[in-house]
Amino acid sequence: MLGAPKAAGGPLAPMDPWAAAQWYVVAKALGSVPGMKVMLLDSATAATVGLVCSQSQALERQVYHVDKLGNPRTRRLGGFRALVIVRPTPDSLRDLRQELADPKFDEYHLFFTNTLQDHHLQDIARADLCQVVRQVQELYLDFSPLGPDLFTLDVPSCMPLEPPSWDQPIFDSLCGGLTAVLLALKLNPVIAYQVNSSPANKIAHEVAERIATGNHSSDPDLFRFGNSAAASKQPPLLLILDRRDDPVTALLSQWTYSAMVHEIMGIHHNRVTVTKGGGKEDEQGEQVVLSEADDDFYRSSQHLVFGELGSALKSIVDEFQRSEAGAVSMAGGKSRLTRFCLRVLGGLASGAWPRRALSVASTFDPRAWHTRDDNQAPRPTLRSACLLSCWRRRRCASDGACGCA
Numbered sequence: 109m110l111g112a113p114k115a116a117g118g119p120l121a122p123m124d125p126w127a128a129a130q131w132y133v134v135a136k137a138l139g140s141v142p143g144m145k146v147m148l149l150d151s152a153t154a155a156t157v158g159l160v161c162s163q164s165q166a167l168e169r170q171v172y173h174v175d176k177l178g179n180p181r182t183r184r185l186g187g188f189r190a191l192v193i194v195r196p197t198p199d200s201l202r203d204l205r206q207e208l209a210d211p212k213f214d215e216y217h218l219f220f221t222n223t224l225q226d227h228h229l230q231d232i233a234r235a236d237l238c239q240v241v242r243q244v245q246e247l248y249l250d251f252s253p254l255g256p257d258l259f260t261l262d263v264p265s266c267m268p269l270e271p272p273s274w275d276q277p278i279f280d281s282l283c284g285g286l287t288a289v290l291l292a293l294k295l296n297p298v299i300a301y302q303v304n305s306s307p308a309n310k311i312a313h314e315v316a317e318r319i320a321t322g323n324h325s326s327d328p329d330l331f332r333f334g335n336s337a338a339a340s341k342q343p344p345l346l347l348i349l350d351r352r353d354d355p356v357t358a359l360l361s362q363w364t365y366s367a368m369v370h371e372i373m374g375i376h377h378n379r380v381t382v383t384k385g386g387g388k389e390d391e392q393g394e395q396v397v398l399s400e401a402d403d404d405f406y407r408s409s410q411h412l413v414f415g416e417l418g419s420a421l422k423s424i425v426d427e428f429q430r431s432e433a434g435a436v437s438m439a440g441g442k443s444r445l446t447r448f449c450l451r452v453l454g455g456l457a458s459g460a461w462p463r464r465a466l467s468v469a470s471t472f473d474p475r476a477w478h479t480r481d482d483n484q485a486p487r488p489t490l491r492s493a494c495l496l497s498c499w500r501r502r503r504c505a506s507d508g509a510c511g512c513a
Contacts, residue, residue: 118411123344126253126401126464128292130160133193138169138249141191142218145170147209147304148177148192150200153221155262155377156252157193178203182212187217189242196220205235210269216241218261222329223323231320233288238356254378255400261285283314287323290315290346294333297346305350312348365417366410369398 132201138145138161147166149157154176162191164175175182176193190213194200208216218232220287242379253259261282268275289296296319351358361371375379378399400407410419 111367113511123293123295125251125255125259125289125292126160126256129156129249129251129253130401132247132249133161134169136245137191137193137217138166138171138220140243140245141189143170144172144188145191146173146175146185146188146213147171148190150177150193150194150197150203151505152197152262153193153249156221156249158495159377159399177207177423184212186214188213189217191217191219192409193219193221193247193249196222196224196228201231205231206494208232208235208241209237210242211238214240220245221247222284223325225324226326247287248291251285251292252377259289266307269310271306279310279314282311283318286311286315286346287318290319291323291330294378295344295346296331296333297344299348301347301348302350302353303350308348308350312346313348363413364411365414366398366406368414 251259299312301308319331322328
């Protein structure tokens, strides 16, 4: 969680990870390579680039093909320049060295999403026998920006960091991702962490060490951004909390538009798969992008509750039908936005969502404890049991009435 200081007499300092990532990809990477290009990505950067650069934006900048670095079926294309955006991991660096040893394109422009160590740069130089590398830059994109105020490090769980277990790759991914966010936003923060959490303690100290040492690079001044005097007096805050301190919030079912879509259909990297048969696993559906940058309706309605969402959608449909083009389109078939929203609302109104959400209320009624009845879908009993356990333990901690441990 990042907090920025207020400028003297002004609003909060801007911190937009999505805008920073888009500038890195579109302006710095694509804008620095002229002519016809091929973009080579790894599994991590493919998701990040897809979040901030659309296919139309790539085509406008003469990107005619996107491929995975290390793909053995990549064809040789004369006259094309390769724009490589990869995370500096051992696997990606190995694939890059193999690509440079047998180049398939005229030039290679290398962009790494985090700090590149000096010995890795020397390995790349030794592999470039044909001297096709034209530039090497660092973009600080080791995270996935989901919106102007939200990003993810794509770590599914931090439980492997709980004693006595320890997963060093997950730890390195977390610390590297946080460091990349700070570099992308040009922040040198004060770090606060939850003292009773061992993972939070270790992550905070590792990030602080990376800031002090220039992210373990040969540039100790990497985090000196020349901030104003006002900002230096009140630096931003990086607050690291442990989810275990508040397990209830993650178990609750919110009634906002984005929360309901994620609960029923699942939102992954701003993409939702909409199926016709109620979301069966074996059914192929239509993939829809829900992004604040590209979807005006989602940007204005993502935090609306269920009742307000219906009114907002009705206003959009009415305005669409009033226009001449909209009337013709509606006659032939609903627009993609309207079709998707109506399908979401239809699924919510059918009873699937109310049963899931209202079952939380029945958690505290022992008479309602059952897994299935004849007319309802299975209840989320595991979530209900967790909520009840948290509620009871919090109550016991406050008054000690029940005498349980």
